Amino acid sequence: MKYAIVIEKAEGNYSAYVPDLPGCIATGATVEEVESEIREAIAFHIEGLREDGLAIPEPTSRVEYIEAAA
Numbered sequence: 001m002k003y004a005i006v007i008e009k010a011e012g013n014y015s016a017y018v019p020d021l022p023g024c025i026a027t028g029a030t031v032e033e034v035e036s037e038i039r040e041a042i043a044f045h046i047e048g049l050r051e052d053g054l055a056i057p058e059p060t061s062r063v064e065y066i067e068a069a070a
Contacts, residue, residue: 001056024038
């Protein structure tokens, strides 16, 4: 499965979350680090859902960029 992630610049680091997996978040000092951390967080989150006998949410979020009107 391929999940959309959102990476945001925070004060002094980066944070990431997965819209389709509420509560699945990560932080890192760099974009590369937060990408690695969110991959691990997704795997851990899905493993926890499986262990609890819960359904794994299907990825449904889409990411698009649009130009802002000037």
